[in-house]
Amino acid sequence: MITKSELRTRQKQAAALLKRAGILITAREKAAIEIADFGLNEFTRTGLGVLVYVNTDRCCAKELAMWPRQTCPEHIHPPVGRDPGKEETFRCRWGKVYLYVSGPKSQGRHCQPPASPKGAYTIWHEIELNPGDQYTIYPGTKHWFQAGPQGAVVSEFSTRSTDEKDIFTDARIQRITKIA
Amino acid sequence: MITKSELRTRQKQAAALLKRAGILITAREKAAIEIADFGLNEFTRTGLGVLVYVNTDRCCAKELAMWPRQTCPEHIHPPVGRDPGKEETFRCRWGKVYLYVSGPKSQGRHCQPPASPKGAYTIWHEIELNPGDQYTIYPGTKHWFQAGPQGAVVSEFSTRSTDEKDIFTDARIQRITKIA
Numbered sequence: 400m401i402t403k404s405e406l407r408t409r410q411k412q413a414a415a416l417l418k419r420a421g422i423l424i425t426a427r428e429k430a431a432i433e434i435a436d437f438g439l440n441e442f443t444r445t446g447l448g449v450l451v452y453v454n455t456d457r458c459c460a461k462e463l464a465m466w467p468r469q470t471c472p473e474h475i476h477p478p479v480g481r482d483p484g485k486e487e488t489f490r491c492r493w494g495k496v497y498l499y500v501s502g503p504k505s506q507g508r509h510c511q512p513p514a515s516p517k518g519a520y521t522i523w524h525e526i527e528l529n530p531g532d533q534y535t536i537y538p539g540t541k542h543w544f545q546a547g548p549q550g551a552v553v554s555e556f557s558t559r560s561t562d563e564k565d566i567f568t569d570a571r572i573q574r575i576t577k578i579a
Numbered sequence: 580m581i582t583k584s585e586l587r588t589r590q591k592q593a594a595a596l597l598k599r600a601g602i603l604i605t606a607r608e609k610a611a612i613e614i615a616d617f618g619l620n621e622f623t624r625t626g627l628g629v630l631v632y633v634n635t636d637r638c639c640a641k642e643l644a645m646w647p648r649q650t651c652p653e654h655i656h657p658p659v660g661r662d663p664g665k666e667e668t669f670r671c672r673w674g675k676v677y678l679y680v681s682g683p684k685s686q687g688r689h690c691q692p693p694a695s696p697k698g699a700y701t702i703w704h705e706i707e708l709n710p711g712d713q714y715t716i717y718p719g720t721k722h723w724f725q726a727g728p729q730g731a732v733v734s735e736f737s738t739r740s741t742d743e744k745d746i747f748t749d750a751r752i753q754r755i756t757k758i759a
Contacts, residue, residue, distance in 0.1 A: 421601020423672070425711045453668045453736055455713060458638045460668065460736035488633045488640065494605070531605045535633060556633055556640035556736060 400577040401436055409434040411530055413448030413464035420493035420552035422462060432464070434508040436527060437472055438573030445515045447471045451560070459560040463489075463553040465496065466548035470513050471570040473499075473520050473543035484538025487557035491528035495547030501540050510545040519569035538546070541568070580757040581616055589614040593628030593644035600673035600732035602642060604630060612644070617652055618753030624693045627651045631740070639740040643669075643733040644727035645676065650693050653679075653700050653723035653748040659741055664718025667737035671708035675727030676708040681720050690725040699749035708733070721748070 410432045433449040436442045448464035476485035497510045501523030512520040522541050526534050562574050590612045612628040616622045628644035656665035677690045682704030692700040702721050706714050742754050
């Protein structure tokens with residue numbers, strides 16, 4: 400849960416991160432940035448700033464603003480009806496992001512997940528994304544990601560986004576942020 | 580038709596436009612920028628620089644680099660098999676772009692199409708996009724667009740792109756550029 404005042408402060412900070420990445424947004428878009436705390440009340444550790452540019456029945460584009468060392472927790476995009484599940488491409492625009500996807504455990508990993516119950520993180524194959532790097536995640540691929548020490552701005556290009564359908568490994572998580 | 584030498588020069592210019600918009604690309608991406616002349620041999624009048632970030636079976640993201648007053652000619656994205664046709668969102672990042680879509684003829688329009696045979700341009704409903712503005716074109720909508728006096732950089736978020744299937748109003752046009 401976050402307060403309305405915290406929401407506004409975080410939206411300003413997210414807009415400043417986007418600006419640092421050279422991304423210009425309108426005042427209306429700034430006020431529409433989602434501050435996702437995943438219901439864990441530790442936003443700068445587990446959270447994400449999300450600006451949805453477009454989300455139609457067929458495709459979606461977003462900017463993700465990440466605070467230093469902030470983590471988007473492990474999840475998967477399941478099939479929804481006839482949809483085989485969301486497919487998404489992450490493109491790093493500014494800062495650095497470490498992406499963890501299904502695959503062989505990487506040695507010398509750069510991140511620790513935030514403190515959480517046993518079994519909340521299970522995926523350890525690391526992909527480092529610097530500005531200009533990108534990676535496509537196909538449906539059925541568990542993943543989580545963490546920003547580097549300065550934070551990160553990541554563009555996401557995807558099929559239709561249905562965040563409320565995402566399945567998180569950590570059973571405590573509530574994807575839709577409550578605003579008090 | 581363009582020469583290999585012109586291709587490299589135009590790719591450098593397109594990368595410079597993207598840089599002006601704050602968009603960082605890799606050396607490999609720079610060398611992969613498509614310089615589309617639509618077969619008309621008048622690139623700075625009718626043409627487009629295109630960098631495809633991703634184009635899967637389901638979705639696509641591109642950056643479009645446009646020279647001052649350059650026009651992308653009128654076309655439509657037809658249904659292809661089970662696909663109802665490409666849906667695309669244009670988001671202006673830098674400069675200015677005038678988009679023309681099906682709809683009532685706008686008065687006081689800001690653009691003239693390039694000199695072309697009668698009937699090559701038939702759509703006169705104007706939408707002006709400045710940085711941070713965007714517009715979604717659904718399948719079955721004829722459209723063309725022209726950059727403002729400084730040029731433009733436009734992000735395109737869409738369903739799968741099959742450029743070779745586009746239908747242009749001007750019958751002279753060949754979508755796939757020949758490189759000599």
